[in-house]
Amino acid sequence: MPTMKPRTLVLGSTGLTGGAIASALDDMPDRVVPVRASRNPQTVGRWRDEGRSAVHLDLDDPRTFPAALEGIDRLFVMTGYTVAMTHQTKTITDAAADAGVGHIVHLGIFGDGRSTDPHFAWHELVERYIEGSGVPWTHLHPHMFMENLLSVFALRDGRLTWPAGDKPTGWIAGEDIASVAAKVLSEGPGAHAGKGYWMSTDVLNGAQAADVLSEALGRTIPADIITPEEMLQAVSDGVVSPPSFMEGHYALSTFEWLRQTYDGRMDYAALATNTVEELLGRPPMHLAEWAVLHRDALLAANAVGRELDEASPKP
Numbered sequence: 001m002p003t004m005k006p007r008t009l010v011l012g013s014t015g016l017t018g019g020a021i022a023s024a025l026d027d028m029p030d031r032v033v034p035v036r037a038s039r040n041p042q043t044v045g046r047w048r049d050e051g052r053s054a055v056h057l058d059l060d061d062p063r064t065f066p067a068a069l070e071g072i073d074r075l076f077v078m079t080g081y082t083v084a085m086t087h088q089t090k091t092i093t094d095a096a097a098d099a100g101v102g103h104i105v106h107l108g109i110f111g112d113g114r115s116t117d118p119h120f121a122w123h124e125l126v127e128r129y130i131e132g133s134g135v136p137w138t139h140l141h142p143h144m145f146m147e148n149l150l151s152v153f154a155l156r157d158g159r160l161t162w163p164a165g166d167k168p169t170g171w172i173a174g175e176d177i178a179s180v181a182a183k184v185l186s187e188g189p190g191a192h193a194g195k196g197y198w199m200s201t202d203v204l205n206g207a208q209a210a211d212v213l214s215e216a217l218g219r220t221i222p223a224d225i226i227t228p229e230e231m232l233q234a235v236s237d238g239v240v241s242p243p244s245f246m247e248g249h250y251a252l253s254t255f256e257w258l259r260q261t262y263d264g265r266m267d268y269a270a271l272a273t274n275t276v277e278e279l280l281g282r283p284p285m286h287l288a289e290w291a292v293l294h295r296d297a298l299l300a301a302n303a304v305g306r307e308l309d310e311a312s313p314k315p
Contacts, residue, residue, distance in 0.1 A: 005031065005032055007033045008033065008073065009037055010022045011037050011079075012076075013036035013037050014043060016174060018078060021076060023178075028186050032074070034052075034053065035054065036053070037055050039058035059080075065092060066098075072096075075092075075101050075103070077092060077107065081243075082247035083122065083249045083250060085123075093129060093130050096133070097134055102189060104130055106137065106140065107177075110200060111124055112268055112269070116256075119254070120253075138189075138196070143172045143199060144171055144172070145173075149291075149298060150294070150298065152254070154301035155221065156302065160223050161206075165205075167264070167266075169204070169269070169270060170271065171287055172200055173289075176284050176285050179280055180199060183280065199273060201273075201286055206223045206224075209287065228255055229259075
């Protein structure tokens with residue numbers, strides 16, 4: 001009898017990370033059947049017209065869960081930048097358990113299990129809920145996405161603002177996150193159940209990251225080193241704005257992450273791991289390589305930042 005390939009549902013398929021994971025699974029047709037999810041019925045219809053498996057699923061409407069999870073064997077869970085992630089993950093986990101899903105892979109944060117930063121704590125709450133659900137699970141713990149250099153920490157007027165003083169953090173490329181997630185989903189719970197994978201490739205502060213960008217882009221990228229409180233004041237003054245995709249409470253929690261990085265409470269996390277190399281059998285993507293690959297996007301984000309600066313009210 002032929003073995004049925006596991007149907008693997010990817011939440012966030014319309015975004016950068018979820019979309020990259022779904023695409024990586026597309027390249028494994030002998031291992032899994034990737035199923036994309038969207039809250040937009042038109043997007044679902046377009047995917048189906050392209051010959052892809054797709055379902056309608058709205059994380060804010062649990063009524064959409066049973067039909068979306070019918071016949072699903074493995075589930076990749078990621079949520080948006082909002083406090084709603086807590087009830088969204090709770091309800092989708094319940095529905096996955098009820099539907100007989102055999103493996104949940106959750107994208108979380110690089111925490112220590114005792115986090116006091118709000119959005120880190122939210123992730124730790126839902127991780128423990130998933131662990132108590134009865135469904136085999138795997139947690140992915142990425143450090144700061146290099147892609148934040150295209151949004152939260154985008155260049156402005158050719159400069160990199162780093163609101164954590166001289167403190168470093170870990171960096172991980174979105175491409176490596178997607179590859180690790182796809183491997184875990186394709187190999188399933190037999191190889192990965194009950195495991196957590198911490199991903200951090202480079203450990204750099206703002207000045208060091210700016211030096212890497214300068215070398216990669218072939219132009220000098222100065223670093224503006226400020227404190228979290230100075231950044232918060234700039235937001236209060238209307239000089240800069242939080243990213244539009246971040247809900248207010250979530251955005252405030254990122255300032256707490258900056259505070260804890262700046263005052264040393266996050267020092268435990270300033271380390272690199274060999275997770276990518278161990279799982280994928282290849283070196284991870286370092287920031288220099290990532291910056292060359294995303295050169296056009298970095299420069300485009302810088303142009304947008306300059307336009308925002310010119311449009312901002314001046315003191």
